[in-house]
Amino acid sequence: MAKISMIVNGNPVNANVDPRTLLVQFLRENLRLTGTHVGCDTSQCGACVVHLDGKAVKSCTTLAVMADGHEVKTIEGLAADGGPLHPMQEAFREHHGLQCGFCTPGMIMTAVDIVHRKGHDLSDEVIREELEGNLCRCTGYQNIVASIAAGAKAMAKSDLA
Numbered sequence: 001m002a003k004i005s006m007i008v009n010g011n012p013v014n015a016n017v018d019p020r021t022l023l024v025q026f027l028r029e030n031l032r033l034t035g036t037h038v039g040c041d042t043s044q045c046g047a048c049v050v051h052l053d054g055k056a057v058k059s060c061t062t063l064a065v066m067a068d069g070h071e072v073k074t075i076e077g078l079a080a081d082g083g084p085l086h087p088m089q090e091a092f093r094e095h096h097g098l099q100c101g102f103c104t105p106g107m108i109m110t111a112v113d114i115v116h117r118k119g120h121d122l123s124d125e126v127i128r129e130e131l132e133g134n135l136c137r138c139t140g141y142q143n144i145v146a147s148i149a150a151g152a153k154a155m156a157k158s159d160l161a
Helices: 023-030 087-094 104-118 124-133 142-156
Strands: 002-008 011-017 049-052 055-058 071-073
Touching (some): 087 104, 087 142, 104 142, 124 142
Antiparallel strands (some): 002 011, 049 055, 049 071
């Protein structure tokens, strides 16, 4: 067993885990943060995207021990409990950027990362290029792209960004 300590959604977490435990397993099974989804287990679909020290990573191919001493943010940590949605979450709701919702947490976490790296004024071309590692089987992506563009602009005006 390996002893790990990290900050998850602003809260300190300590645990003993098998060194082979994936970060997505640790989040879902140990911490019961089930918003991070397991889609493909091969880093292809992006349903498992979380932020590790502020950068998007695919938690299905990241070991929990690799997050030791670091900060992890999941979809549950984007907005405060009982508070307003994060601007990107609200944009996905307003612009119908989801259908079944399975890919949505990973899409939103990726979208927030895109904004942090590329800024608040994103072209459709940039958004589509940056979403290359996230798959959606329902929407055809048009509303996802529109949601991200709107969310990026909203993040510029928000304290939650």
